[in-house]
Amino acid sequence: MATGREIDVLSEHFAAAPATFTTSPLYRALCPVVAGDRSTLELLTGRRPGQQASYLFFGAAHYLLLAGVAHPLRDFYPSLVGSSAAEPADAGPVLRDFCRRYRTELGELVRTRLVQTNVVRRAVALRYALWAIGQRCADPVHLVEVGSSAGIHLHVDRYRYLLGDRVFGPADATVSLDSRWLGRTPPPDLDDVPLIASRTGVDLNPVDVTDERARRWLRALVWPENQDAATLLHAALDAVATEPPAVVAGDAVRVCRDLGRGLPPGEPRVVFHAATRMHVPADRRVAFDRAIDSIGDGGPLYHVWQEPPSAPHGGHAADPRGELAMHGPDGVVVPLLRVDGHLRWLGPLDPAD
Ligand SMILES: C[S@@+](CC[C@H](N)C(=O)[O-])C[C@H]1O[C@@H](n2cnc3c(N)ncnc32)[C@H](O)[C@@H]1O
Known part of the structure; x- marks a missing residue:
């Protein structure tokens, strides 16, 4: 069972995280949404020790969308819909709905996966x-x-x-x-x-x-x-x-x-x-x-x-x-x-x- 302190630390992490997503307007817009979503933060307390929570969470949501999950959240991802992506500022409620519907799948990914971003450059x-x-x-x-x-x-x-x-x-x-x-x-x-x-x-x-x-x-x-x-x-x-x-x-x-x-x-x-x-x-x-x-x-x-x-x-x-x-x-x-x-x-x- 997650403690209130763990949730607070995660919430603070997401509140500060927009500064790290320098080239992602979508993730910058979504960080405060996750910071205020206790149920999603609870999921993240199950991640493996040391794993950076925002990279892991956004990776998990993106993974499900890339795998073909049909949810309106995909309309906000340039990786999926190109330049016709919807405005990041409108994505908050859609992300909350996505997290509710795919809680089990997201939970499985954040518990088992590692942040393994291989940056070629x-x-x-x-x-x-x-x-x-x-x-x-x-x-x-x-x-x-x-x-x-x-x-x-x-x-x-x-x-x-x-x-x-x-x-x-x-x-x-x-x-x-x-x-x-x-x-x-x-x-x-x-x-x-x-x-x-x-x-x-x-x-x-x-x-x-x-x-x-x-x-x-x-x-x-x-x-x-x-x-x-x-x-x-x-x-x-x-x-x-x-x-x-x-x-x-x-x-x-x-x-x-x-x-x-x-x-x-x-x-x-x-x-x-x-x-x-x-x-x-x-x-x-x-x-x-x-x-x-x-x-x-x-x-x-x-x-x-x-x-x-x-x-x-x-x-x-x-x-x-x-x-x-x-x-x-x-x-x-x-x-x-x-x-x-x-x-x-x-x-x-x-x-x-
Ligand atoms: C964010 S990725 C970076 C990958 C690569 N170095 C790059 O810069 O593109 C971090 C990698 O370190 C691995 N890793 C984390 N902690 C480790 C540890 N204690 N021992 C071995 N590998 C570890 C993870 O599995 C992951 O593949």
């Missing part, structure tokens, strides 16, 4: 970090992504990157990522990156990219207005499906030590995580950081992260604007870039550069 953050690592280390690296979801970023060396007026990556890539470069000077040479000697993901729930329902869940987590991100997601999932990377199933806290031991001793390893530490329950984050550090027991560790300011790497005061940061074997944190959460843009830390 975040590969450019990893690509930049690999360039920075290449400036410090000439050897091939073993790449580990913690919280890899479908494993899209593990193919970081197989995509084409359009950044400012420069292009990087193989010319025959089937996936092209475009991000805005905010620097006054051009980005560095992102073709100058270390070779990837091996690639391994770690996830609580590795996503089978050939499973239609698993793909639909990933699509549902893309906000309904972001059709370009959805198109990119489909292209990347198809690319990953041709050669799915190995992903170890389990909690990073439990599996990282053994994974590190399995890598060739003395060889450099890069651990990357994006939007993952933020979903680790607060009381597990120190253990999460230690588990990642343990991968460095067998060889030089380069640890790269892109997490929101609410969940920075332990002990590091994150830049509130959002950043990509790393540390090498000496443990000294090096902020690398300012980044948009979905990597629609990235740029030097100093806007004058």
Whole structure:
């Protein structure tokens, strides 16, 4: 039974959540509706520990609509009806009705699913970090992504990157990522990156990219207005499906030590995580950081992260604007870039550069 305090915390979360849905007028309009809907908030108390409630809830509703549920709520989703979508401001009562009618289905999804949004453009953050690592280390690296979801970023060396007026990556890539470069000077040479000697993901729930329902869940987590991100997601999932990377199933806290031991001793390893530490329950984050550090027991560790300011790497005061940061074997944190959460843009830390 949910406590009044739990419901209050969830209500406050939804009341504050419009600020995070920067590119979704629909979700911004619906957040206050959920904040005031006690019955839906009660459903959300059944979610798995650490899962961000608004991403999970909107993902669940979108999933049902994408699966073909016939309800007038679908008329508000550009992902379903394109540019004829109805005004977000009118969606509140329709959402409340949807939640009443599909309470069982929504409850099942929020209890069992995880926020696994695989944001393809975040590969450019990893690509930049690999360039920075290449400036410090000439050897091939073993790449580990913690919280890899479908494993899209593990193919970081197989995509084409359009950044400012420069292009990087193989010319025959089937996936092209475009991000805005905010620097006054051009980005560095992102073709100058270390070779990837091996690639391994770690996830609580590795996503089978050939499973239609698993793909639909990933699509549902893309906000309904972001059709370009959805198109990119489909292209990347198809690319990953041709050669799915190995992903170890389990909690990073439990599996990282053994994974590190399995890598060739003395060889450099890069651990990357994006939007993952933020979903680790607060009381597990120190253990999460230690588990990642343990991968460095067998060889030089380069640890790269892109997490929101609410969940920075332990002990590091994150830049509130959002950043990509790393540390090498000496443990000294090096902020690398300012980044948009979905990597629609990235740029030097100093806007004058
Ligand atoms: C929001 S998704 C981000 C996926 C990917 N890193 C990206 O940026 O596109 C977070 C992923 O982390 C995984 N995850 C969360 N906590 C984890 C943990 N303790 N150990 C392993 N994976 C975890 C989730 O299952 C999910 O796939």
